[in-house]
Amino acid sequence: AQKVTQAQTEISVVEKEDVTLDCVYETRDTTYYLFWYKQPPSGELVFLIRRNSFDEQNEISGRYSWNFQKSTSSFNFTITASQVVDSAVYFCALSEVPIQGAQKLVFGQGTRLTINP
């Protein structure tokens, strides 16, 4: 069975600090996909990144970066120079390679990030 664990329930930092959100996953599949989504206070889900299991290169997008380490089954997310607008709940998710187009995501419990001015 697939499982995603986000051990940090809540994180609170002061603006401009760097913050890392941890994500550890379990799967028996050799090919799978990992995702991060942001859920701001307004409630919608915003897609941030998708990474497949064959691509272990770290990725950077502006102030966001992701560290995928297959050896430790982790897919951590770092926000550099955090801003108040980064305050949200962040979800890590895992999916197997879809069969017949079915892509079922398994979500972690989420990490509530609060950036204080």
Added chain:
Amino acid sequence: NAGVMQNPRHLVRRRGQEARLRCSPMKGHSHVYWYRQLPEEGLKFMVYLQKENIIDESGMPKERFSAEFPKEGPSILRIQQVVRGDSAAYFCASSPKTYTGELFFGEGSRLTVL
């Protein structure tokens, strides 16, 4: 450039009533997923549908819940005889027929059962 549209955004029902949640996928998308987010929890898969077909309903509660995606019109998630434990945010996501790796989520429908 409409995204996934869900309505109503907020719905209040009394115990025993029925709740109907609607989802219009993005233009050109023929696959719809429903996820449920209980308070303070992550999202959990409920059902996956293509037009006129339920492909995978392994996450749907066995009773009171049903989903459809008719040839014309939005996908409907129907909850009969609601109970307080059904209070949650229900998210719809859509994807195109050809897998692209991203699920596009709607803004969610928040059901409150009094």
